[in-house]
Amino acid sequence: MSLVADTWDAFTNPLNDGWGQTRTHVELSAAALGLAAATGLALGVLCAKIGRGAAFVVITVSNLGRTVPTFAVIALVLAVSSLGRWPAVIGLFGLGVPPILLNTYTGIRGVDRGAVDASRGMGLTGPQILARVELPLAIPLIFAGIRTSAVQIVATAALAGLVGVGGLGVIVQSGLSNDQTEVLLAGAIPIALLAILAEALFGAAQWLLTPRGLRLARRAAPRRPRRTL
Amino acid sequence: MAEIRWDWISRNADEIQARTIEHLALVSVSTGIAVAVAIPIGIAVRGRRIPFATATGVAGILYTIPSLAMFAFLLPIFGIGFTPAVVGLVLYALLILIRNTAVGLEGVPPAVREASVGMGLTPRQVLTRVELPLALPAIMAGIRLAMVSTVGIATVAVLIGGGGLGSLIYSDGIQRGLFLTPIVVGAVCATVMAIALDLLLVLAERMLTPWARARTGDR
Amino acid sequence: MTRLHRRPLALLALALLASVAMLAGCGGDGGDADGPGSGTSVIVADKGFSESRIVAQLYAQALRGQGFDADVTGLGSTKIADGAIRNGDIDLYPEYTGTAFLNVLGRSATDAGSPQVVFQEVADAYAGRGLTALPPSPYNNGNEVACTQDAVDEYDLKTLSDLGRASGDLVYSANAEHITRDDGLPLLHSAYGVSFKDVINVDISLRYKPIEDGDADCVYAFGTDPSLATLPLVVLEDDKGTFSAGVPFQNFPVVSTKFLDGLSDEARGSLEDTLASVNALLTDENIRALIAKVDFDKDDPSDVADDFLAENLTESS
Numbered sequence: 001m002s003l004v005a006d007t008w009d010a011f012t013n014p015l016n017d018g019w020g021q022t023r024t025h026v027e028l029s030a031a032a033l034g035l036a037a038a039t040g041l042a043l044g045v046l047c048a049k050i051g052r053g054a055a056f057v058v059i060t061v062s063n064l065g066r067t068v069p070t071f072a073v074i075a076l077v078l079a080v081s082s083l084g085r086w087p088a089v090i091g092l093f094g095l096g097v098p099p100i101l102l103n104t105y106t107g108i109r110g111v112d113r114g115a116v117d118a119s120r121g122m123g124l125t126g127p128q129i130l131a132r133v134e135l136p137l138a139i140p141l142i143f144a145g146i147r148t149s150a151v152q153i154v155a156t157a158a159l160a161g162l163v164g165v166g167g168l169g170v171i172v173q174s175g176l177s178n179d180q181t182e183v184l185l186a187g188a189i190p191i192a193l194l195a196i197l198a199e200a201l202f203g204a205a206q207w208l209l210t211p212r213g214l215r216l217a218r219r220a221a222p223r224r225p226r227r228t229l
Numbered sequence: 230m231a232e233i234r235w236d237w238i239s240r241n242a243d244e245i246q247a248r249t250i251e252h253l254a255l256v257s258v259s260t261g262i263a264v265a266v267a268i269p270i271g272i273a274v275r276g277r278r279i280p281f282a283t284a285t286g287v288a289g290i291l292y293t294i295p296s297l298a299m300f301a302f303l304l305p306i307f308g309i310g311f312t313p314a315v316v317g318l319v320l321y322a323l324l325i326l327i328r329n330t331a332v333g334l335e336g337v338p339p340a341v342r343e344a345s346v347g348m349g350l351t352p353r354q355v356l357t358r359v360e361l362p363l364a365l366p367a368i369m370a371g372i373r374l375a376m377v378s379t380v381g382i383a384t385v386a387v388l389i390g391g392g393g394l395g396s397l398i399y400s401d402g403i404q405r406g407l408f409l410t411p412i413v414v415g416a417v418c419a420t421v422m423a424i425a426l427d428l429l430l431v432l433a434e435r436m437l438t439p440w441a442r443a444r445t446g447d448r
Numbered sequence: 449m450t451r452l453h454r455r456p457l458a459l460l461a462l463a464l465l466a467s468v469a470m471l472a473g474c475g476g477d478g479g480d481a482d483g484p485g486s487g488t489s490v491i492v493a494d495k496g497f498s499e500s501r502i503v504a505q506l507y508a509q510a511l512r513g514q515g516f517d518a519d520v521t522g523l524g525s526t527k528i529a530d531g532a533i534r535n536g537d538i539d540l541y542p543e544y545t546g547t548a549f550l551n552v553l554g555r556s557a558t559d560a561g562s563p564q565v566v567f568q569e570v571a572d573a574y575a576g577r578g579l580t581a582l583p584p585s586p587y588n589n590g591n592e593v594a595c596t597q598d599a600v601d602e603y604d605l606k607t608l609s610d611l612g613r614a615s616g617d618l619v620y621s622a623n624a625e626h627i628t629r630d631d632g633l634p635l636l637h638s639a640y641g642v643s644f645k646d647v648i649n650v651d652i653s654l655r656y657k658p659i660e661d662g663d664a665d666c667v668y669a670f671g672t673d674p675s676l677a678t679l680p681l682v683v684l685e686d687d688k689g690t691f692s693a694g695v696p697f698q699n700f701p702v703v704s705t706k707f708l709d710g711l712s713d714e715a716r717g718s719l720e721d722t723l724a725s726v727n728a729l730l731t732d733e734n735i736r737a738l739i740a741k742v743d744f745d746k747d748d749p750s751d752v753a754d755d756f757l758a759e760n761l762t763e764s765s
Contacts, residue, residue, distance in 0.1 A: 015628050056431060060424050063377045067423035068416040069384040072398045076416070079409050082661035083648065095381075099325065099374050106370040110336070141367055144332040147285075148325050148374075155293040161624065162651035164658065170624050170649050176297050177625035177652075179527055179551050184298060192293045199289055203282075237746055297525050304531040309523065309538070387496070388524025390532070400522055404497045404653050406675070406743045 006182035036096030044104025065094025103145030107138025259318035271330025314391030333367025483515025484718035505753035557631030563696035584700035585730035612641030622668035
């Protein structure tokens with residue numbers, strides 16, 4: 001019980017500035033996620049429309065944001081710039097693109113050809129098919145990507161604390177290096193809560209964006225075959 | 230822009246090679262274990278809102294644990310070196326894998342499922358013969374992402390004596406006043422490794438889904 | 449269909465086998481089994497930053513010279529190194545008296561006495577934790593504050609009290625640990641009235657980056673930082689003796705007591721003598737030169753250690 005109180009004290013301690021750092025953390029994460037979602041979606045659609053080989057190239061290039069550890073990406077950006085928000089946002093952006101891109105690509109390619117052919121038969125143009133049929137049907141996977149990216153960006157934004165731009169990572173870092181559990185938790189718990197919040201928020205957005213027909217179809221049908229059948 | 234020190238690279242060729250091999254071992258073993266752990270979890274929680282939210286929530290929280298704290302926690306049980314590094318990496322990879330497996334399985338059209346039940350397939354047969362094959366693209370997308378992510382994340386193994394490319398990027402690079410050469414070398418080795426592993430997985434997926442190839446033929 | 453399911457497993461198994469086989473191929477080279485160490489294996493750890501890596505290499509190579517089979521492994525923090533040595537995963541590593549006193553034992557900076565007293569207290573407390581603290585080296589990696597020549601000229605800074613007067617106009621670069629720790633920035637505030645206009649919170653390895661970029665005027669420095677010599681920085685005097693002199697940061701070898709007890713008398717004596725003779729060489733000047741070689745000339749820690757020992761360590765046996 002006292003650990004809870006100590007953690008709260010550490011969070012509200014002006015030295016740690018929990019609320020201010022939370023705000024910075026959210027701003028950095030939101031900027032990175034917004035950019036990553038826009039880029040990932042656009043490239044994912046593009047990849048689904050070009051050939052497999054070209055898609056592999058685009059996906060591979062985007063994967064650079066993950067294969068190179070984020071702190072190294074930030075360090076590389078730092079080598080050519082000074083400290084500030086951009087190196088951190090670029091590093092987080094690179095981390096966020098691949099799940100959105102690959103899941104968008106996989107989702108659109110997985111859309112039933114019959115549905116696409118039917119829409120074409122109804123006179124829909126290519127962009128209309130994309131907007132009204134393919135993207136809506138790919139929503140579950142696209143959002144799976146966005147949710148994964150959101151959680152990982154929020155978690156990794158802790159690195160921003162190492163490059164002078166603040167965020168909850170600063171509190172985590174000082175807790176780790178001074179070996180003060182309550183300070184570590186005062187940084188780590190809000191990060192975990194933000195991750196859960198992001199997960200829930202995008203879950204709700206996904207539900208809102210899923211076409212009603214699809215929602216109904218899922219609900220009406222038995223989720224999984226029952227043994228009694 | 231600081232220049233690349235080629236002499237450092239040639240002096241450390243053996244070290245670079247050894248670290249790359251360590252890294253490959255870390256990535257392949259931990260991704261393999263993570264797949265083996267996460268896919269059954271994904272199967273178990275599919276289509277059930279609360280278990281799904283719990284599983285992804287827990288995996289998400291695991292992902293937010295700072296690696297130094299994670300390793301300090303694992304140390305009394307697993308010691309230092311390869312084993313705790315793999316355990317940490319497996320925990321970090323669960324999120325993507327569980328989610329993509331469950332979402333992929335949920336994406337199987339209900340009609341298809343009903344038809345298979347109607348044909349007299351048992352639940353296990355429906356899962357293995359209908360649902361999993363149809364969800365394979367989403368599951369493979371998850372495995373590809375997990376593998377590629379683990380290539381990047383595995384650099385934290387250096388914190389617990391697990392070696393790998395993190396030793397070039399952190400100890401030789403960042404900790405020595407942003408010495409760019411080892412950072413770039415580590416990044417390039419990681420990237421080449423990720424491309425090769427990703428290519429292997431794409432080929433594996435093509436072999437596993439012959440119907441997808443047939444379908445794109447008439448596109 | 450079962451064929452379909454076996455294939456990824458087979459691929460995985462192949463990948464596993466291949467990686468294990470590759471791992472097995474790259475074992476370390478054994479030490480010279482002659483000498484008092486008679487091939488006994490010693491695992492030395494470092495904490496990942498240059499100074500720690502250099503000292504660990506010096507210990508390991510000197511021990512190899514005495515016939516021990518010493519290997520160096522890199523770890524990421526004090527907590528992990530301390531956990532690993534108590535767990536028996538490593539046998540020895542270089543630590544600072546100040547870090548042991550404050551971080552590991554959780555003592556307060558205001559409790560700290562002279563360097564000798566702090567070391568003795570650390571050694572006594574470590575003995576109760578299954579660890580043996582061997583005598584420290586002469587160099588002291590103490591806390592300092594350094595400011596740019598420009599700031600020093602403009603504000604006529606000589607001492608930390610001068611800094612207290614001018615700090616409202618200055619920007620400080622430091623790591624999170626120093627900014628929040630009792631004996632860090634809070635102490636500068638309470639004892640010298642230091643209150644900076646802005647504090648840039650960076651990783652310990654990036655402290656000098658804002659100075660190089662012109663974004664900060666002052667920086668939290670360690671006595672052994674080679675950047676103090678290469679950048680136009682002036683170390684401020686501690687006119688009250690509260691900050692720098694407060695807690696000593698001398699380097700000393702922590703050895704697992706269980707490991708020491710397992711050695712023959714001859715091997716144990718040789719190990720203690722070897723570490724002591726390496727420590728004797730580690731003056732402020734020497735360690736700073738070694739770090740500069742690693743951080744600026746980009747020489748490898750193992751080569752730097754090798755050369756240094758070849759030049760300085762005469763055969764004592």
